[in-house]
Amino acid sequence: MPIKFMAALFTGLFVISHSVIAEECSxxxxxxxxxxxxxxxRYKAADQELNVIYSEAMKALSSDGKKKLKESQEAWLNYRDASLELITEVNRKTGSTGNFIIEDYRATLVKKRASELKYILSGPNAGPAEW
Structure with a gap:
């Protein structure tokens, strides 16, 4: 993946992610x-960031890369949904505190996926994974 592409992507995403996500809700x-x-x-900002990363990657990757990214994202969506079902069940009877935990997890889960994709798409320029 070209360095210019990743630099432009990270610059744009820095503005998006830090404007809302830096806020500590709890x-x-x-x-x-x-x-x-x-x-x-926080969730909407993380989801927007993830969508930008995915869209830009789909424009830049080879056809095999696009296929693998799509498969990976579909598998992650299944994981996301199952994880949200589990945390919802665990916190089903905990009232508003449980709702806070669920919503925080939802935003954090999507933010983590965005970080994972950034890392994966960085190729040889990737530093240590951070998530």
Missing amino acids: SRSENSVSIMDCFSA
Whole structure:
């Protein structure tokens, strides 16, 4: 993958991800609705970042690379859904605290996938994995 592509991608994603995701939702002293809105914003920002990474990679990869990325993403989506079902079941009777845990996990799970794809797509320029 060309270095220019990755540099442009990371620069654009830095602005997107740090504008909302840097906000710490759980440390807010506001009401439950405000905290849930914060978690929702974190999820939306992470999802947007993931979609940008995926779209840009699909434009740049070979046809074999595109096929493997698509298969990998489909497998991850199944993992994501199963993980969310599990954490929802575990926290089913814990009230708003459980809802906070679930929403935080949802945003963190998507952010982690974005980090994984950035790492994978960095090729030989990848440093140590961070997630």
